[in-house]
Amino acid sequence: xxxxxxxxxxxxxxxxxxxxxxxxxxxxxxxxxxxxxxxxxxxxxxxxxxxxxxxxxxxxxxxxxxxxxxxxxxxxxxxxxxxxxxxxxxxxxxxxxxxxxxxxxxxxxxxxx
Amino acid sequence: xxxxxxxxxxxxxxxxxxxxxxxxxxxxxxxxxxxxxxxxxxxxxxxxxxxxxxxxxxxxxxxxxxxxxxxxxxxxxxxxxxxxxxxxxxxxxxxxxxxxxxxxxxxxxxxxxxxxxxxxxxxxxxxxxxxxxxxxxxxxxxxxxxxxxxxxxxxxxxxxxxxxxxxxxxxxxxxxxxxxxxxxxx
Amino acid sequence: xxxxxxxxxxxxxxxxxxxxxxxxxxxxxxxxxxxxxxxxxxxxxxxxxxxxxxxxxxxxxxxxxxxxxxxxxxxxxxxxxxxxxxxxxxxxxxxxxxxxxxxxxxxxxxxxxxxxxxxxxxxxxxxxxxxxxxxxxxxxxxxxxxxxxxxxxxxxxxxxxxxxxxxxxxxxxxxxxxxxxxxxxxxxxxxxxxxxxxxxxxxxxxxxxxxxxxxxxxxxxxxxxxxxxxxxxxxxxxxxxxxxxxxxxxxxxxxxxxxxxxxxxxxxxxxxxxxxxxxxxxxxxxxxxxxxxxxxxxxxxxxxxxxxxxxxxxxxxxxxxxxxxxxxxxxxxxxxxxxxxxxxxxxxxxxxxxxxxxxxxxxxxxxxxxxxxxxxxxxxxxxxxxxxxxxxxxxxxxxxxxxxxxxxxxxxxxxxxxxxxxxxxxxxxxxxxxxxxxxxxxxxxxxxxxxxxxxxxxxxxxxxxxxxxxxxxxxxxxxxxxxxxxxxxxxxxxxxxxxxxxxxxxxxxxxxxxxxxxx
Numbered sequence: 001x002x003x004x005x006x007x008x009x010x011x012x013x014x015x016x017x018x019x020x021x022x023x024x025x026x027x028x029x030x031x032x033x034x035x036x037x038x039x040x041x042x043x044x045x046x047x048x049x050x051x052x053x054x055x056x057x058x059x060x061x062x063x064x065x066x067x068x069x070x071x072x073x074x075x076x077x078x079x080x081x082x083x084x085x086x087x088x089x090x091x092x093x094x095x096x097x098x099x100x101x102x103x104x105x106x107x108x109x110x111x112x113x
Numbered sequence: 114x115x116x117x118x119x120x121x122x123x124x125x126x127x128x129x130x131x132x133x134x135x136x137x138x139x140x141x142x143x144x145x146x147x148x149x150x151x152x153x154x155x156x157x158x159x160x161x162x163x164x165x166x167x168x169x170x171x172x173x174x175x176x177x178x179x180x181x182x183x184x185x186x187x188x189x190x191x192x193x194x195x196x197x198x199x200x201x202x203x204x205x206x207x208x209x210x211x212x213x214x215x216x217x218x219x220x221x222x223x224x225x226x227x228x229x230x231x232x233x234x235x236x237x238x239x240x241x242x243x244x245x246x247x248x249x250x251x252x253x254x255x256x257x258x259x260x261x262x263x264x265x266x267x268x269x270x271x272x273x274x275x276x277x278x279x280x281x282x283x284x285x286x287x288x289x290x291x292x293x294x295x296x297x298x299x
Numbered sequence: 300x301x302x303x304x305x306x307x308x309x310x311x312x313x314x315x316x317x318x319x320x321x322x323x324x325x326x327x328x329x330x331x332x333x334x335x336x337x338x339x340x341x342x343x344x345x346x347x348x349x350x351x352x353x354x355x356x357x358x359x360x361x362x363x364x365x366x367x368x369x370x371x372x373x374x375x376x377x378x379x380x381x382x383x384x385x386x387x388x389x390x391x392x393x394x395x396x397x398x399x400x401x402x403x404x405x406x407x408x409x410x411x412x413x414x415x416x417x418x419x420x421x422x423x424x425x426x427x428x429x430x431x432x433x434x435x436x437x438x439x440x441x442x443x444x445x446x447x448x449x450x451x452x453x454x455x456x457x458x459x460x461x462x463x464x465x466x467x468x469x470x471x472x473x474x475x476x477x478x479x480x481x482x483x484x485x486x487x488x489x490x491x492x493x494x495x496x497x498x499x500x501x502x503x504x505x506x507x508x509x510x511x512x513x514x515x516x517x518x519x520x521x522x523x524x525x526x527x528x529x530x531x532x533x534x535x536x537x538x539x540x541x542x543x544x545x546x547x548x549x550x551x552x553x554x555x556x557x558x559x560x561x562x563x564x565x566x567x568x569x570x571x572x573x574x575x576x577x578x579x580x581x582x583x584x585x586x587x588x589x590x591x592x593x594x595x596x597x598x599x600x601x602x603x604x605x606x607x608x609x610x611x612x613x614x615x616x617x618x619x620x621x622x623x624x625x626x627x628x629x630x631x632x633x634x635x636x637x638x639x640x641x642x643x644x645x646x647x648x649x650x651x652x653x654x655x656x657x658x659x660x661x662x663x664x665x666x667x668x669x670x671x672x673x674x675x676x677x678x679x680x681x682x683x684x685x686x687x688x689x690x691x692x693x694x695x696x697x698x699x700x701x702x703x704x705x706x707x708x709x710x711x712x713x714x715x716x717x718x719x720x721x722x723x724x725x726x727x728x729x730x731x732x733x734x735x736x737x738x739x740x741x742x743x744x745x746x747x748x749x750x751x752x753x754x755x756x757x758x759x760x761x762x763x764x765x766x767x768x769x770x771x772x773x774x775x776x777x778x779x780x781x782x783x784x785x786x787x788x789x790x791x792x793x794x795x796x797x798x799x800x801x802x803x804x805x806x807x808x809x810x811x812x813x814x815x816x817x818x
Contacts, residue, residue, distance in 0.1 A: 003645055004585045014592055015179045016264070019271055023264045029602040030262050031612075035286045054521035055234040067286060071234030073259030075521065075612050076620075087288065094281045095256045095269030099247060101282035102232070102257060109289075158474050159481045161503040164812040165528030165609045168572065170478040172598075175575075175591035187477035206435035206502050207481060210474050235525060240441050241506040260528070262608065 023092060031074035032088045033057075036065065038109045040085035046108050052081045063108045069094060070102035085110070152184045153274060156194035158214050161201035161242060165260040166228045170198060178263045185270060191217040196273060199250065200227045202236040203243035215250055223273050226252045227266065229259040314380075314387070317349060327388055328750035330544035332690060335388035343391050344399040347376070351405045355382035357684070358671045360762055361401065361411035363419045364775040365446050366392055372419045372446060374398060375764070375777075376408075377751070381689045386751055388764075396450075397424045407671030410787055419446035428453065433504040433817065443509055445775075465489045473502040480813040484802075491798050496790045504817040511776040516542040516616050516743045516765070519773055523763070524611050527780045527815035529569060532561040533756030534780055535614035537763040540692065540752025542616050545767050546744050553737030554618030555693040560628070560731050561605060561613040562754060563724040568597040569757035569810060570717040570724075571639050576807035577714060578646070581655045586646050593639035600635055603627040618740030628732045636725045643718055656711040660792040660805035663708055670788050674759020674781050675716040676809055680708035686755040698730050713808040745771030756781050758811055782815025 016024050046065050050058045057071035058078070078086045096102060157170055173180045174187065188194050191214045199211070215224070226246040229235055232255055233245030243249050256269035271277040314324055314334065324334035338346050350356045360377040371392060378387045391398070400423035402409035413429040416422045422429065434442050442448075472483035481502045487495035507526050511519045516538075523538040524531040536558050543550065550558075575590035598608040604623045605613050613621050646652050662672070667680040677684055685702035687695045703719035705712030747769045754761050759781035766774040792805050 003648070007589065007641070007645060008585060011589075011592070014176050015182065016177060018264060018267060019277055026599050026602070027262065027264055029599070029606060031607050033257070033286065035288050037290055038287050039289050039291075054518060055229060057234060068234070069281065069286060070232035070255055070257045071229060072257065073229045073234055073521075073611075075259070076606070077612075080620075089284075089286055091281070091284060091286075092258075092262065092265050093268040093277075094258065094261075094265060095254055095272045096279040096281045097254055097272065098279075098282065099232075099252070099255055101279070102255065104284075104286045106285075106287050155477070157478050159479070159503065159813075161505050162480070162814065163525040163528030163531075164480055164814045165531075165611075167478045167480055168529060168609070172591065172595060175595055176588050177592065177595045189476055191474075201503065202505070204503050204505060206438060206504065207473065209437075210481070210502070214474055230525075235522075236505065239506075240438075240443055241504070259611070260609065 027092055028090070030092055031076060032090050032092060033069050033072040033074050033094070034078055034082075034086040035089040036067070036082075036106045037085050037087065038107050040083075040110050041065065041106070041108045042110045043108060045082060045085050045110075048081050049078045049086065052077045060108075065106040065108055067104040067106050068102060069104060070099065152186070153195045153270075154186050154188040154193050155196045155198055155270075156188055156191050156214065156218065157198045157200070158207075158211060159200050160207040160211060160231075160246070161204035161236075162228065162230060166200040166230075169260045169263055169266060170200070170227070172263050173266055178267060180267065180270070183267070183271070191215075192219065194218050194222070196223040196225060196270070197250075198225045198227050199231055199246045199252075202230040202233075203246050203249050204241060205243065208249070211249065223253045224250050225254045225256060225269060225273055227256050227269070228261055229257060232257055234259070314383075314385075317346065324387065328544040328748050329547040330750060332384065332692065333386040333388060333544065333751040335390060337390045337392075340391050340393055340398060343374070343376075343389075343401070344404070346389060347399070347401050347404045350378050350387075356380055356387075357668070358405045358407040359386065359760070360764075360777070360779045361408045361415070362764070362777045362779075363415045363421065363446065364766060364777075370447075372421050374415070376401070377762070377764070379684075379690070379760075381684050384689060384691055386690065386753070388751065393421055396421050399423065400425050400427065405671075406669050407787075410783075416449055418444045420444075420449040422449070431499065431501055433501050433506075435501045435504070443506065445509055445512075466494045473499070482813045486799075488799065493793050493797050493799065493802065496793045496802075498786060498789065500786065500813060500817045502817065503813060507818045508776055508778060511773050513772050515772055516767070519776065520614070520616065523778060524614075526778050526818040527782060527812050528609055528611070529572075529812055530565060530756035530758060530761060530780060530815065532558070532565045532610045532613055533754040533761040534763065534778060536562060536754035537752040537761040538765070538776070538778065539614050539616050540754070541750045541763040541765045542743050542752070542767070544750030544752060545748035545765055546746055546750070547748075548617040548740070548743065550618040550693070550740060551737070552693060552697075553735055554739050556731045556734055557619035557621070557623055557736040557738060558614055559694050559698070560623055560728060560736055561610045561619075562756075563728045563731070564597070564601050564604065565610055566724045566757040567636065567639075567721060568594060568601065570721050571597055573717055573807060573810035574639075574643065574646070574714070576810065577656070577710070577804065578652070580803035580807045581652055583646075583649070583652055586642065586649070586652065589642035589645070590639070593635055593642060596631070596635035596638060600627050600632045603631060615738075615740070616743040619736075619738045622738040623732075623736050625732050625736070628728060632725075632728065636721065639721060643721075647718075653711065655804060656714055656808075657709060659710045659797060659801050660808060661707070661709045661796075662788055662792050666788065666791055667708070670791070671784060672759070672788050673784050674756070675703075675713055675720065676785050676788065677759065678703055679705035679712035679716045681706045684760070686753050686760040690753055692753075694731065694734075698727060698734075700727065710804055710808040743771060745769075758782055758815070759785060778818055780812075780815035780818065782811040782813075783818070785809060785811055786816050
């Protein structure tokens with residue numbers, strides 16, 4: 001048993017200081033929902049994004065992309081299809097008390113072909 | 114809280130939550146820090162997850178996260194629980210167990226929907242699943258992610274007890290080629 | 300090492316003898332590692348007898364599919380010929396609502412017979428009672444099936460277990476301890492000893508095989524990974540390989556090494572989690588904390604290498620969707636593995652831990668063979684099966700695997716199997732990383748075909764079978780994670796001279812998920 005005790009002492013403290021400090025640096029490697037680059041988004045790209053999104057977190061309404069961050073699994077398929085129009089947002093603190101806060105309306109501004 | 118109390122599809126909610134939801138919700142959001150700020154007991158329930166969310170929740174108790182230091186504890190009994198963490202899309206076969214767990218919890222109680230399945234991201238509403246937890250229970254806090262990392266879970270729990278503010282509402286999730294639109298990724 | 304390049308029936312005395320009179324079995328799809336032939340319903344019993352008597356033949360799965368015309372059902376019986384590097388798929392077009400009771404010959408078929416009855420309405424001959432597998436009693440009429448729902452379901456035979464003398468039945472679940480999956484135990488006990496135990500697993504059945512019908516394989520992969528999140532890589536690899544075998548795709552060697560890297564990382568973190576769970580079940584909190592530190596570090600390595608803690612989104616159809624960042628494999632991974640080994644060294648010298656594992660939850664070799672068990676559970680019982688080693692596919696035809704093996708079949712043997720496999724996976728990762736790993740090739744051609752795929756998950760052999768229509772969409776997808784196989788031995792392991800408090804220890808040593816069986 002004393003071996004366990006010594007090991008514990010030697011190992012030191014590994015506990016994160018979050019929330020007193022920002023999330024630890026390693027969290028930069030976590031998958032995050034995308035941010036959309038509005039002036040690179042055109043209707044064709046938007047439709048391709050909607051088609052590739054497996055959990056249907058995206059749908060297009062006219063010149064807006066309706067984006068449900070809550071439904072997003074951060075699978076990264078849109079990042080491949082978007083050709084620079086989607087980038088990882090880097091956001092991991094996404095919890096909210098209002099479901100509607102997770103639904104974003106993204107303007108499709110890159111209409112010029 | 115502003116989350117609506119649904120006439121639950123298939124679930125009977127006989128607690129005072131459905132008696133006067135508006136008043137109770139207001140009271141809860143005013144008092145949540147006073148009631149739960151220092152010590153809060155968590156019960157978990159799985160309604161059809163893939164087991165990854167459970168794995169992340171288990172790690173909350175591990176040395177790297179140690180949620181006890183924040184005054185949170187897991188409890189094996191719903192009657193001792195203040196907060197219910199629900200994973201999975203709400204499989205209908207779990208309805209009786211979910212109702213019993215929720216009604217067994219004393220008031221005031223907080224429901225946290227954990228993961229993309231529970232938020233309606235993975236399964237549609239169909240004969241197998243409700244598709245999202247807020248279709249069956251009044252959800253107070255939503256934690257996105259597939260699965261949410263333990264840090265995201267900690268953030269969600271602290272939002273639930275009013276010790277952190279939620280910031281996602283102010284995030285536009287857009288940017289432009291010339292620079293960040295309103296907020297840049299951190 | 301050999302690599303299968305020519306598609307053609309291989310010479311094999313077992314197969315040659317079996318095939319007498321029906322022509323030699325043909326390769327399934329574009330893969331000569333799976334052979335198939337068709338037998339009539341009348342011959343089915345005979346063939347099952349002969350295979351069941353063949354040493355080295357293991358019933359790997361039994362499932363049904365809609366036939367042609369669609370009101371008929373095709374029964375698919377899958378045997379693994381482990382000694383001969385082959386799977387053998389025997390297909391039978393059924394007429395009427397009955398087929399020979401295969402579980403009387405090969406007991407491993409029973410759970411699947413129940414499942415086929417629920418999904419297609421055909422049942423084994425005789426009137427043996429069938430268990431509920433996926434369809435909850437309160438939803439008998441509402442649940443969509445893969446085929447036609449049974450026209451008549453027997454009345455509930457809940458708890459057929461004779462409870463007599465001083466024994467009573469203790470219901471436990473489906474909501475169990477914190478952060479455990481939903482599962483119902485029916486425990487028959489006299490107070491301390493486990494007299495009998497049965498499981499109800501339908502609480503979280505999500506109808507995944509039904510959902511996959513009509514999807515394109517690329518879209519289906521998203522759900523396949525979420526069938527059992529803790530073996531996302533293995534199940535996705537099995538599924539992707541099935542599609543590749545059906546359509547003739549060949550992943551390039553770099554992409555196959557990417558898959559194998561992810562698969563071995565998956566094994567490492569699962570074994571670490573199983574050891575942490577063993578410590579928790581034996582009440583050794585210090586050991587649990589130590590194992591959890593290693594587990595968390597391994598998950599962070601996963602995120603650093605592949606961008607996801609549970610390795611979702613790594614495998615793609617025809618290759619891999621992501622290339623690994625090999626840097627952390629050389630720096631952070633060895634540290635995390637060393638941490639895990641240091642904890643395990645202490646555990647292996649702690650008698651209060653070992654005493655709880657020894658002679659607990661024993662499964663004999665005979666039981667493991669009879670029930671068709673796979674993975675560490677089977678290997679610890681002396682059955683040397685490992686899909687990486689016996690059903691060769693790139694990159695394992697190039698990087699040899701030395702599988703672990705135990706003899707005693709108790710929890711201790713399973714723990715020691717985990718330890719040996721941790722070392723072997725760490726060695727494989729450095730060998731694979733040395734050869735380089737890439738992404739690439741992620742769309743499936745739109746054509747018809749059938750194929751079987753496999754991969755060795757941390758829990759054992761994961762299988763997937765697909766039938767594709769001409770437009771490339773899925774007509775039938777069968778997912779068989781290792782969990783679907785090994786839960787059937789859980790009651791046997793719990794019954795043998797164990798007490799209540801042994802059950803969590805046995806469950807941790809099996810390290811199965813409910814999601815995998817209730818998929």
